Amino acid sequence: MDKDKRMQVVMGLIMAGGNAKGSSIAAIQAAKKGDFLAAEKNLTAANQALNQAHNVQTEMLTQEAQGQKTPVDLYLVHAQDHLMTAIAFKDLAQEFVDVYKRIEENH
Template sequence: MEDEKQLQAVMGLIMNGGNAKGSAFAAIKAAKKGDFEEAQAKLKESDQFLSEAHNAQTGMLTQEAQGDHQTVTLLMVHAQDHIMNAITFRDLAGEMVDLYKKLAE
């Protein structure tokens, strides 16, 4: 049962990371078209996905800190990679939206 809980948590990280990156990319596309309201909405959506991922990640870290050690699998490493890339992409997307906004002014 613990393996099933861990698998669900890991898959949640992957899904939320992918969704966060997708929303951030949609923000860049919207800004490129000059739709800054949509761009901001997509950045906010990306932040919500990252918040969900962060909460799941924090739960896993808390369990580890309490001595409930989990087996590190390739899938878990992949999930962490998704989150790190999504965070980086979200930060870059915010900068790109700002740049497109300045160019439009």
């Protein structure tokens, strides 16, 4: 993979992670206001962004398995870190939405 293509992939991972985290934050904020439809839509958007990133990672892993080595540099490390943080944040956002739903049901 040439350098330009690789940077597109890295930036795609960073953008997907950022989009997923942003949607997760929006889901928590919506649930806090009692707007569970918006919360669920935002969680769906977060999952879609993470699925896009997962597809990119799968392609990279497939290329690696086929002998096409991926150079690991700070850009790729940052992209992976950003993505893993977004995944954890989305999981926590789902928990927050569930808690807010439970609180709403008990009032």
